[in-house]
Amino acid sequence: MTSEPFGDLIERCRAAEDDLVRRWRADVAASLRGRISEVELDKELRDLLDAVLSAVGSSQGGDTKSPAYGEVRALxxxxxxxxxLQGFSPSETAINVFTLKRAVREVVGAGAExxxxxDVIDDLGLFTFETYARAREEVIAQxxxxxxxxxxxxxKLWPGVVALPLVGTLDSARAQVVMEKLLQTLVDTGSEYAIIDITGVPAVDTQVAQHLLKTIVAAxxxxxxxxxxxxxPQIAQTIVALGIEFGDIATKATLADALMLxxxxxxxxxxxxxxxxGL
Amino acid sequence: MERLPILKIGSMLLVSIQVDLRDDMVIALQEDLADRIVETGARGVVIDITALDIVDSFTGRMLATVAALSRILDAETVVVGMRPAVAITLVELGLSLDGIKTALNVERGMRLLSLGGAAT
Amino acid sequence: MSAQELAIAGDADVVRVRQAVRAAAVSAKLSLVDQTKLVTAASELARNTLTYGGGGGAVVEEVFNGLRKGVKAIFHDKGPGIADLQLALTDGYTSGSGMGLGLGGARRLVDEFTIDTAPGDGTTVTVVKWAR
Incomplete structure (x- = not known):
């Protein structure tokens, strides 16, 4: 059952499992400062310890990338x-794994094994870091x-007329998303007229003006x-200075004028x- | 070779493209439409591309050619149902399809043709 | 998804290349607009391979750059090659029956575009589109 390098460490851990979890939980809980309930944490750590011990005790115990560690990695x-997602810091997350070392050393004792x-715990700790970072990036993107x-x-202002009131600085990425959404709305609502109101846009650069123009052609x-x-006036200056041809595109001073048109x-x-x- | 069906509705022809277009089908459609306009004396052609998930320069050229052909044959062509992603891509590609009438869907396209017929 | 090799020998193959590129673009989670741009570029390039290169092949595969996914498509032929690349990339230039937007247009639709050609030595065009 036990693979060579770990000696009887696994058996000793199994024998002291309850003490081990208690010691481990105390360390982890200290860093979480009560943001996760004891019961929840106890179950989490117990499952994880069980999975780790089974993996370490398997014939591929030294290789954390082996299939034996499948369940550990999933947990x-x-x-x-x-x-x-709960907003814990990377250290607060990785400590869940690293503190297992201290618990084992203090409860079971540290021999040559x-x-x-x-080393296994270090690998798992790094893996935790990586998954944490990936999850955070997903959250940020979302x-x-x-x-x-x-x-x-x-x-929708009127059957057949939709408006897109733009507020704030338009960068290229936002301009693109906004324009795509406008075009999709034209299809969804069967609207033949779209009013793009840029009263709230302080300035446009060449790229944004180009996006605007492309959207109009696409529409x-x-x-x-x-x-x-x-x-x-400032944006008009930019458009003229940049030599962007607005050609026969209808422009109106106000949203009201555009709606009337x-x-x-x-x-x-x-x-x-x-x-x-009755108005 | 598979040919696209052309339907006659009143004084209009309707082609609704529902398959992935091969280049030979595009060429055949262009020829068939010219023939059918003359044959039926149609005054308008509606080409429905709602189902097309891309329009490349080859298909774009066909649409422009059909529009020009039909004009010579005294009929007006309207391209309807272009998807937003397709329109954005065509603009990026550099194809603005100048001179082609467009409408959001078949119904609007037909209305546009009957209005245009009365006005011009 | 592993690399997919497709032959381009007829009109039906151009359609097949488009479908393969679309499938790869969906699997790489490209936005609908980006999918459409990539498939359109692939359509132009596959047609070039067929019309000017006398047929050839395409390789479609998913690529990774850190967390970003993308799709790479390679179009290769053993045709006459392109003598004046600058001219061939110019809008409106065509030696065949297209609108002259094939190469230049395709380049605008993708994120990365490389072309390897010499007169008498065939042409290989590689394009990549990344998920936003």
Whole structure:
């Protein structure tokens, strides 16, 4: 059962499993400062210890990349992901693994077989770090995406007319996402007119102006027209200075003017609509 | 070779492309449409590309050619249902399909044709 | 996904290359727009391989750069090669029946574009598109 380098360490750990978990939990809990319940932590560590001992005791005990460590790795992935999502720091997460060394040394005693065991724990600790970092990156990417979504409200102003009020600095990446969403909304709502209101945009650079232009051309290919409203004098200066040809693209001073233009083209009788709605 | 079906609806022809286009099918469609416009005396052609997940320069050229051909044959062509991702890609590719009428869907395309027919 | 080798000998093969590239792009989690751009570029390049290279092949594979995934597609032929590459990459230039947007257009649609060609020595075009 026991593989050579670890001697009888596994048997000794098994015999003292309860003490081991208690000692380990005390160390981990100190760093978590009560943010995870004792019961939860106890179960987590007990499962992990059991998996680690089985893996170490297997014939491939020295190789943490071997299939014998499958369950250990799965548990560590769960643990580090959960910690990353709960906002724990990398050290607070890795300590879950590294403190097992001290628990074993103090509870079971450190003989010659402790060194290979310690190496295994080091490997597992690094693995935890890596999964933690990956999970964090996923969280950050997801949040960035959600933020973009939030900052991209495409609103339906009238049957057949949608508006995209842009607020804040437009960088190239955001411009791209925003424009894609606008085009998709045209299809989803069957709208032939889109008003892009840039009153809230302080400045545009060449790339953003190009994105805007490309979106308008793409909308035309789909059978829809874009109207740009709220161009600030500064942005007009930029557009002209950059030599960007806005050609026959409709521009209006205000969102209201743009809406009137779109309604006129659709053939909406505003006065009749108002009386119909009792306004 | 598989040929795309061309439907006659009133004074209009409708082609709804539902398969992955091979280049030989694209060429055949261009020829068939010219023949059918003359044969039926159609005044308008609606090409529905809702199902196309890409339009490359070859298909783009076909659309432009059909539009030009039909104009000579006294019919108007409308391309309908282009997907946003396809439109964005075409713009990036450098194809603006100038002179081609477009509409969001078949219904709008047909309405555009009947309005245009009355106006011009 | 391991590299997939496809022959380009006829119109139907161009469609098959498009489908293989699409499948790889979906598996690499490219956005819909990026998928469309890559498949369109692949369509242009596969047609070039067929029309100007007299046929050849394509290799489609998923690639990794740290956490980022992407798709790499290689188009190779043993045709006459391209004498004036600069000219061939210019919009509007065509020696065949296309719109002259094939090479230059394809280059704009991808993140990485390399071309290896010499007169009489065939042409190999390699493109990569990364997930955003």
């Amino acid at each position: 560590l992935v769960d643990l580090s992901r959960a910690r990353a 402790f060194q290979p065991f310690s 949040q960035a995406e959600q933020l973009l979504e939030l900052a991209t409200p495409v609103v 035309r290919l789909m059978g829809a027209e874009c109207i740009i409203s709220g161009i600030r 779109a309604l006129g083209r659709i053939g909406v009788d505003v006065a009749a609509e108002m009386s119909k709605r």
